[in-house]
Structures are given as structure tokens and as C-alpha cells.
Amino acid sequence: MAELLSREEFRKAMEEAIKGRHSKASPFSEAWAAGKLKREHFARWAENHYHYVGPFADYLAYIYANIPDKFTDAKDFILQNMYEEEIADVRHTDLLIRFAEACGTTAARVTDERLMLPTTRGLQSWCYAVAIREHFVVATAALIVGLESQVPEIYRKQLPPLLEKYHFTKEEVEFFDLHIVSDEIHGERGYQIVLDYANTPELQQRCLEVIRDGAEMRWMYMDGLYRAYVEKDLAAVSA
Numbered sequence: 001m002a003e004l005l006s007r008e009e010f011r012k013a014m015e016e017a018i019k020g021r022h023s024k025a026s027p028f029s030e031a032w033a034a035g036k037l038k039r040e041h042f043a044r045w046a047e048n049h050y051h052y053v054g055p056f057a058d059y060l061a062y063i064y065a066n067i068p069d070k071f072t073d074a075k076d077f078i079l080q081n082m083y084e085e086e087i088a089d090v091r092h093t094d095l096l097i098r099f100a101e102a103c104g105t106t107a108a109r110v111t112d113e114r115l116m117l118p119t120t121r122g123l124q125s126w127c128y129a130v131a132i133r134e135h136f137v138v139a140t141a142a143l144i145v146g147l148e149s150q151v152p153e154i155y156r157k158q159l160p161p162l163l164e165k166y167h168f169t170k171e172e173v174e175f176f177d178l179h180i181v182s183d184e185i186h187g188e189r190g191y192q193i194v195l196d197y198a199n200t201p202e203l204q205q206r207c208l209e210v211i212r213d214g215a216e217m218r219w220m221y222m223d224g225l226y227r228a229y230v231e232k233d234l235a236a237v238s239a
Helices: 007-018 027-033 039-053 056-066 072-086 092-102 118-133 136-145 148-164 174-197 201-238
Strands: none
Touching: 007 136, 007 174, 007 201, 027 148, 027 201, 039 092, 039 118, 039 201, 056 072, 056 118, 056 136, 072 092, 072 136, 072 174, 092 174, 118 136, 118 201, 136 148, 136 174, 136 201, 148 174
8 A cells, every 4th residue: 555755755746757758859749849841830730729629627626526515725725726817917828829810820720629639638638537527636736737837838849949040029929938837837736735735645646647647648738739730741841
């Protein structure tokens, strides 16, 4: 039977659960950072990414509904995250659509769920399932630690080439710049919520399981994009 880990042990275990499947090292991210992609590849990414991040406030709403009223700090964090996604200053998905349009696609295509790859639909469905069904601390571990906390490292790798190699304007790539800052804050706060409320060995182990699952789901989503849109093009270039 597993024993209750100390905060330090549990934090390290959560971080280790993401390593090896961190999406910053996925083939799609590597090709992006190396300047091997074209704007049409970014357009296909945006058309899929919208359907993962677009419902993020919905996932959070299910988590919020499952948090007992006495855990006010956890409820406040989830509510603030929802607010920032949807109505604080600018809706995050509007910035994503701005980038997509700069890549040559349209808002109508970005929001058309029929264009989702199966792997994108799988990630979206997994997010909904975890948010609805799991204990709030487990769902927080999955979505905030397993997924959202990865974003700053991914976008720090992807943003410079967008400006320097692909020559997007700062306004066109504001989506990435914003999330480097906001998701670093969200990710750290998510870690703290999980450290505070995963207070049994069973909850700790379940959190570690879903963090690993979340990292794997995001990797598979990115791998789906690479195989569908990039792999053949890069093979043709190198042939």
C-alpha cells in the first residue's frame, strides 16, 4: 500500500510524471522551433488547437461545480482561471483566431469542429471526462498540472521563431506571449492546490496517474498533428 508522500516528495513526483512526455519535445514542436514549418502548418494547428483550448473554461466549470464550498481558495482559483480565459481584457480564443487568420485560414474554419483530427477530439473528450467524473483535486492535477503547466515551456520554444523566422508581428502572436505569463501563474497555483488537497495516499497516486495520462494525451494530440500535416511535407523536402 502506498504511503502519504511529503509535499516535497509529491511535488517532485508530479514534475517527474510529465518528464519524458512533455510536449515541448514532440516532433511537431521540434519542427516548429527549428523553423521547418510553413504558415499552412500553423493554420492546421490553430484549427485543431481551438477545439482543445476553446472549451477550457467549460472543463474548469465542471471542476468548480465539484469543489465543496468550504474549499474557498480552490474555488476562487478555478473561477479566476475561467474569468481570465473568457472575459478578462480579451478572450484567449480571439487571440488564437487572430493568429490563425495571419496564417491564412479563417475564423469559420477554426471554429468548425468537423475539421478536428481524431487525436484532437480524443484530447478534448478526455478533458471533459476527467473534469466531470474525477475528484476536484484529481481533475486539477490532470488539467492544470498535467496540461496547462506545460504551456510556458512549449511557447518559450515556439514564440521566438514565429517572430524571427516566420516574421509574424507581435500583435499576431499575442496568444503565445500571453500564455507564457498566465499559464506559468496558473500552473504553479495548480501545483499548490494539489499539494494542499491531495491529502491521502490514494488521492496522491490518482493525481500522479492522471498527470501522466494528461502528458501522454497532449503528446498524442501533437503527434497527430505532425503525422497528418507535417511528416509527409518534411519527407518530401528531404527526399
